[in-house]
Amino acid sequence: MSGHDVSLDQIHSAHDHHLHPEPKTIWSKYIISYDHKMIAKQFLLLGIFWAAVGAILSMLIRWAVAFPGQPIPLVGALLFPHSNGVIPPDAYSWIFTMHGTIMIFFAITPVLIGCLGNFCIPLMLGARDMIFPWLNMASFWTMFASSIVMFASFFVPMGPSGVGWTSYPTLAHSQWSPGLGHSLWLVALFLAGTSSLMGAINYVTTIVRLRAPGMGYFDMPLTIWGLWLASILNALFIPVLTAGFLLLYLDRVFGTKFFLAAAISETGTQGDPILYQHLFWIFGHPEVYIVILPAWGVVSDLLSFFSRKPAFGAKWTAGSMTAISILSALVYGHHMFTTGLSPLLTSAFTTLTLLISIPSGIFFLNWLGTLWRGSIQFKVPMLFTMSVVFTFGLGGLTGLHLGAVTTNVMLHNTYFVVGHFHFTMAVAALLGGYAGVYFWFPKMFGRMMDEKLGKWHFWLSVVPIVVLFMAMMVAGYAGMHRRIYNPYEYNYLKHLLPINIVASVSAFIAGAAQLIFVWNFFRSMYKGAVASANPWGVGTFEWSIPSPAPHYNFDRIPSCHNGPHEFSNPAMKDRDFIYQNEYVEGVSRKLEPATSNH
Amino acid sequence: MSSPHALTGKPFDKDELTSRQFALFVALASSGMLFAALMLSYFLARARVPAWPPLGVEPVPPLIPLLSIPVLAIISGFLHLAWKRWLAADLAGFRKAWTVASIAGTAFLGLQVGLWIHLSQLGIRVDANLFSSVIWVLTVVHATHVLVAVALLWRLQFRILRPDGVRALSPESPRLVGYFWHFLDAVWIILVASLLW
Numbered sequence: 001m002s003g004h005d006v007s008l009d010q011i012h013s014a015h016d017h018h019l020h021p022e023p024k025t026i027w028s029k030y031i032i033s034y035d036h037k038m039i040a041k042q043f044l045l046l047g048i049f050w051a052a053v054g055a056i057l058s059m060l061i062r063w064a065v066a067f068p069g070q071p072i073p074l075v076g077a078l079l080f081p082h083s084n085g086v087i088p089p090d091a092y093s094w095i096f097t098m099h100g101t102i103m104i105f106f107a108i109t110p111v112l113i114g115c116l117g118n119f120c121i122p123l124m125l126g127a128r129d130m131i132f133p134w135l136n137m138a139s140f141w142t143m144f145a146s147s148i149v150m151f152a153s154f155f156v157p158m159g160p161s162g163v164g165w166t167s168y169p170t171l172a173h174s175q176w177s178p179g180l181g182h183s184l185w186l187v188a189l190f191l192a193g194t195s196s197l198m199g200a201i202n203y204v205t206t207i208v209r210l211r212a213p214g215m216g217y218f219d220m221p222l223t224i225w226g227l228w229l230a231s232i233l234n235a236l237f238i239p240v241l242t243a244g245f246l247l248l249y250l251d252r253v254f255g256t257k258f259f260l261a262a263a264i265s266e267t268g269t270q271g272d273p274i275l276y277q278h279l280f281w282i283f284g285h286p287e288v289y290i291v292i293l294p295a296w297g298v299v300s301d302l303l304s305f306f307s308r309k310p311a312f313g314a315k316w317t318a319g320s321m322t323a324i325s326i327l328s329a330l331v332y333g334h335h336m337f338t339t340g341l342s343p344l345l346t347s348a349f350t351t352l353t354l355l356i357s358i359p360s361g362i363f364f365l366n367w368l369g370t371l372w373r374g375s376i377q378f379k380v381p382m383l384f385t386m387s388v389v390f391t392f393g394l395g396g397l398t399g400l401h402l403g404a405v406t407t408n409v410m411l412h413n414t415y416f417v418v419g420h421f422h423f424t425m426a427v428a429a430l431l432g433g434y435a436g437v438y439f440w441f442p443k444m445f446g447r448m449m450d451e452k453l454g455k456w457h458f459w460l461s462v463v464p465i466v467v468l469f470m471a472m473m474v475a476g477y478a479g480m481h482r483r484i485y486n487p488y489e490y491n492y493l494k495h496l497l498p499i500n501i502v503a504s505v506s507a508f509i510a511g512a513a514q515l516i517f518v519w520n521f522f523r524s525m526y527k528g529a530v531a532s533a534n535p536w537g538v539g540t541f542e543w544s545i546p547s548p549a550p551h552y553n554f555d556r557i558p559s560c561h562n563g564p565h566e567f568s569n570p571a572m573k574d575r576d577f578i579y580q581n582e583y584v585e586g587v588s589r590k591l592e593p594a595t596s597n598h
Numbered sequence: 599m600s601s602p603h604a605l606t607g608k609p610f611d612k613d614e615l616t617s618r619q620f621a622l623f624v625a626l627a628s629s630g631m632l633f634a635a636l637m638l639s640y641f642l643a644r645a646r647v648p649a650w651p652p653l654g655v656e657p658v659p660p661l662i663p664l665l666s667i668p669v670l671a672i673i674s675g676f677l678h679l680a681w682k683r684w685l686a687a688d689l690a691g692f693r694k695a696w697t698v699a700s701i702a703g704t705a706f707l708g709l710q711v712g713l714w715i716h717l718s719q720l721g722i723r724v725d726a727n728l729f730s731s732v733i734w735v736l737t738v739v740h741a742t743h744v745l746v747a748v749a750l751l752w753r754l755q756f757r758i759l760r761p762d763g764v765r766a767l768s769p770e771s772p773r774l775v776g777y778f779w780h781f782l783d784a785v786w787i788i789l790v791a792s793l794l795w
Contacts, residue, residue, distance in 0.1 A: 131617050197628055205621040235628045243635035250735065255725035258639065270646045271728055275639055282635070 043114030066504030100165030126212025146191035226297020244279030295432025307374025380454030395423030416476025442531030604687030
């Protein structure tokens with residue numbers, strides 16, 4: 001295949017002027033690293049740390065809901081000594097607030113976008129690094145600074161933020177949430193947003209400018225499509241959230257009253273708490289897709305890879321993801337149906353929201369079409385991939401109830417909403433992240449993760465997780481509101497205790513199962529079976545180079561002759577896939593020597 | 599087709615969309631969304647009261663905001679002129695035009711500080727009422743961007759004083775700084791028009 005590669009000398013890629021020398025010291029290799037692969041690993045470790053914190057918090061939530069008023073076994077007295085190990089109401093508020101915040105912004109985002117984005121984009125595009133390596137490094141360290149601020153907020157007087165991850169005023173104002181906790185929360189998320197913005201600019205530019213010679217947009221793996229669209233949404237909508245956070249911070253610290261209604265504003269001028277909700281959800285709904293798009297991309301690719309079939313309707317999948325990205329910017333109002341939006345607006349937002357089901361249906365059917373009559377290999381990455389199809393299907397279908405104003409108003413703020421969004425942006429994204437980590441682990445570390453432990457991890461995670469969030473939706477449908485410290489103080493909710501115990505036990509099993517992953521991950525880094533260059537038999541660029549990927553990735557910049565899903569072509573006799581940079585007579589595209597995207 | 603730029607000796611094609619240029623456009627789109635969100639907040643707040651400024655609230659004195667517009671026009675004009683001189687390999691002309699732009703950029707920041715002092719003297723403080731909060735937020739966020747833009751102007755200014763500094767420059771740098779300023783001009787004009795209207 002290398003005979004058809006275009007040499008670096010021929011390309012004279014402008015970005016190569018900025019390439020960094022191979023690091024020689026621990027400091028330059030592991031800490032202040034410009035290498036996209038090392039930065040990906042940094043994001044991954046940071047994400048795993050925060051995912052562990054977020055998961056522990058979720059266990060505390062489930063304990064409180066299933067066993068209200070009872071001390072937490074073993075560690076309760078240590079965590080809450082003043083209440084004899086029982087989670088007090090104020091702590092319950094900060095626990096669910098920090099759980100949501102951490103999982104979305106500090107766990108899923110670093111793993112799916114920070115890690116997989118950094119690792120996959122240059123490798124799958126045939127580039128030697130991100131186009132702006134320095135910006136890439138700055139992005140990670142800004143995220144690290146954000147993490148320190150968020151972590152510090154746990155230890156300030158009056159505790160961390162306890163106003164919910166949505167941070168709605170007026171509750172989020174200093175009068176009702178005094179102390180440093182929520183102000184630090186805002187600063188941390190401002191820094192996290194800055195980090196994501198740096199990453200987004202880098203990702204978008206790299207994808208547009210550094211595709212290998214001959215690689216058109218539809219030759220890009222769908223993972224890259226997902227990351228690209230997520231980055232565009234990040235670049236456009238994070239600033240909107242920043243505006244909301246800035247105004248809220250000024251309200252808290254400088255005494256402005258942007259989000260205080262006239263009735264409670266000292267000066268009587270017309271601040272408006274609903275304005276914050278507009279700003280939050282203009283970002284917040286695209287955020288759902290920012291989180292899930294990379295997972296969709298990974299799933300779309302891995303279904304093809306492990307079915308040994310071309311991705312069914314790959315262009316339509318890419319087009320559908322694009323259509324959803326555009327629509328995602330137009331539907332935020334369905335989060336605000338109960339705020340008194342006009343009927344005209346609610347109808348418009350309902351219609352636009354339900355329109356999303358069309359492109360969603362298209363790519364979902366494409367996923368099924370890819371599986372249809374494939375030679376499916378039930379490896380661990382594929383198991384997680386298929387679980388995303390299942391859980392996202394559940395989440396997507398239950399989203400219809402919340403997209404339509406008629407049912408939304410009834411289900412608003414119930415556990416049905418919590419179950420729904422966990423299926424879509426939490427479970428599907430998390431499982432997609434696991435699929436990606438298991439799949440690219442050999443290319444990251446040059447070793448394989450243990451398959452048997454991976455399967456234990458899979459079954460002990462997915463089954464309880466589905467039970468957990470299904471139970472939540474049932475409880476929500478029965479009228480159980482979210483964020484209530486002790487739901488059973490209300491007579492009409494008392495009968496929901498058993499189902500909540502089932503949900504909590506499921507959560508504890510799923511939580512414990514993550515220890516299997518952690519053990520497998522760290523053990524395999526050092527003691528896993530040595531990985532070959534292409535252990536999965538896949539043709540995208542990264543599998544044409546040794547494992548782990550060497551510094552600068554490619555000796556020579558590869559040229560692209562095929563799509564990313566060239567499987568089971570009869571022209572191939574000795575294997576069932578074709579590398580993207582491989583020229584096969586009668587199958588592959590010829591590339592003019594001058595062709596370059598750089 | 600790239601050919602060596604006369605002053606820096608580096609390959610350069612003025613018609614080519616470079617990676618840094620593309621990245622700048624993405625960054626400006628992001629920044630534009632920040633201002634759009636703040637403006638949306640402003641207009642929603644304004645739509646909820648019968649009169650703007652609200653009754654009994656001091657209006658913004660228009661002199662300094664309006665005076666800032668020709669200053670910005672001078673900056674953009676001279677940055678454009680500098681770019682033309684840069685393309686024509688006229689280093690002396692480039693230096694002159696850039697110097698005027700750098701001084702005018704600093705003057706704009708001075709005008710901003712003057713505006714804030716004047717506002718404070720009139721009692722239009724950031725926490726006084728929603729009207730004054732809006733003015734402070736919009737002008738401070740814009741000025742934060744301007745501060746970065748002025749830093750970029752002076753950074754390049756000091757580098758072009760030395761011949762080796764000129765050679766070390768990326769040929770597209772003056773254009774990128776210019777784009778940033780043009781963007782800030784447009785934002786300021788929209789901002790002033792909507793605040794004074």
